[in-house]
Amino acid sequence: MNARGWIAGAAVSLALAAGAAPALSAEVEHRTDYSIRLAGLPVATASFSSLFKGDRYSISGSLHSAGLADIFARTQGTTSVSGIVSRDRLRATSYSVTYRSGKRGRAIDVTFRNGNVTHASMVPARNKPANWVPVSRADLRSVLDPISGLIIPAGGRICPKTLPIFDGESRLDLRLTSKGTKSFATDGFAGEVVVCGIRFIPKSGYKKGREDVEYLRSLSTMEIWFAKADAANVYAPVYVRIPTKLGPVTVSATRFGG
Numbered sequence: 001m002n003a004r005g006w007i008a009g010a011a012v013s014l015a016l017a018a019g020a021a022p023a024l025s026a027e028v029e030h031r032t033d034y035s036i037r038l039a040g041l042p043v044a045t046a047s048f049s050s051l052f053k054g055d056r057y058s059i060s061g062s063l064h065s066a067g068l069a070d071i072f073a074r075t076q077g078t079t080s081v082s083g084i085v086s087r088d089r090l091r092a093t094s095y096s097v098t099y100r101s102g103k104r105g106r107a108i109d110v111t112f113r114n115g116n117v118t119h120a121s122m123v124p125a126r127n128k129p130a131n132w133v134p135v136s137r138a139d140l141r142s143v144l145d146p147i148s149g150l151i152i153p154a155g156g157r158i159c160p161k162t163l164p165i166f167d168g169e170s171r172l173d174l175r176l177t178s179k180g181t182k183s184f185a186t187d188g189f190a191g192e193v194v195v196c197g198i199r200f201i202p203k204s205g206y207k208k209g210r211e212d213v214e215y216l217r218s219l220s221t222m223e224i225w226f227a228k229a230d231a232a233n234v235y236a237p238v239y240v241r242i243p244t245k246l247g248p249v250t251v252s253a254t255r256f257g258g
Contacts, residue, residue, distance in 0.1 A: 027053040028231070033255040040246025042066050044075065054233070057090060058082040059147060063099075075101040081147045083112070084158040088156050090148035093114055097168065108168035115142045118166055131208040139204050149174075150224075154233045158226050159196035170205035174198055176224070184238055186227060188257040193225040193238060219243060228258060 029051050036044040058080065065075040075191035077099030080204035095110045110243035111119040117140035128134075134195040143166040152158050176196040184193040200216045207213065240251040 012081045023111075027051065030257065031255070032253060032257070035252050035254050036063075037252070039252050040243070043249075054087070055085045056082070057085055057148075075099065079147065079252045081145055081248075083148060085153075088153060089144070090151050092145040092148045095145040095147070095168070110145065110166065110168045112143075112145070116140060117143060117166055120166075122169055126169070129148070129207055133204045133206055133208050135169075135171050140166060143171065150237055152226065152235045154228060155234060158194045158235055161196075171203040172205075173201040173203060175201060179223065182225065184227060186238065186253050187255040189227055189238065189253070191227070193227045195236065196224050196226065198224045198240075215245075227253075227256060231257070 027119040029049060031047065031049045034048075036041060036048040037044065044063055044065045046061060046063040048059065048077050050057065050059040052058075059082070060078070062078045063076065077097060079095075079097040081092050081095045083090060083094070085091075091114070092110075092112050094112070096108060096150060098107045099105060107123045109119075109121050109249045110117060113224045120140075133174040143164045146165050146167045149165055151161045152161075161176045163176070165172050165174055176198055179195040179197050180193045182195050184191070197220070200219065200222070202213055219242075221241075221243055223239075223241045224237050226235040237251075238253040238256055240249075242249045
């Protein structure tokens with residue numbers, strides 16, 4: 001885990017989560033597009049499609065770098081997640097992501113059962129240093145994938161809330177705190193959104209003492225905004241802001257439903 005990698009990964013995951021707008025009755029297909037920017041300049045675009053039928057859901061997405069490719073390296077990736085819509089959250093049964101950044105690429109697959117990880121693989125495997133914080137069995141219980149975990153059924157708390165996330169390599173908590181509401185408008189949506197502060201708390205699956213991880217841990221100004229998808233009766237992210245030393249990374253929905 002490193003700051004650039006986690007920030008890019010977080011941006012992708014948050015964008016993916018915002019793409020999901022489930023309906024719990026008839027089959028519904030939903031597409032959403034996103035812009036990812038660094039200091040106001042475009043670095044990536046993303047498109048995602050979700051399909052919901054009854055209590056089952058599946059989400060697929062793709063991301064491509066654009067604009068300032070030299071800063072993040074040319075990046076492209078795809079992801080998919082499927083699972084069951086329960087009363088208080090979306091519970092994945094499978095999650096996968098394949099990405100390439102520059103000359104490096106990885107494929108991650110995770111299988112869940114009742115919120116617990118039953119299998120996780122990464123190809124190629126990472127060479128772990130001596131000060132690597134290993135992921136324990138306890139870390140793999142009652143966790144969420146980074147996409148479904150950010151979709152919150154209406155009626156439940158949005159923030160404050162702590163989201164226990166496992167992304168296939170690292171176990172972390174995302175701690176949300178209430179910061180009120182704001183107005184937000186994009187293609188397919190206009191209205192009030194719920195604003196949460198977000199703190200990054202690494203638990204395991206990272207190099208202990210690494211400067212960029214500690215930088216992320218220290219940040220207190222990250223924000224995530226949730227909008228309600230009325231047809232789905234859920235809240236999903238439409239805007240994320242992550243400060244970096246190069247300027248803020250923002251993920252903003254350019255289309256949300258509609």
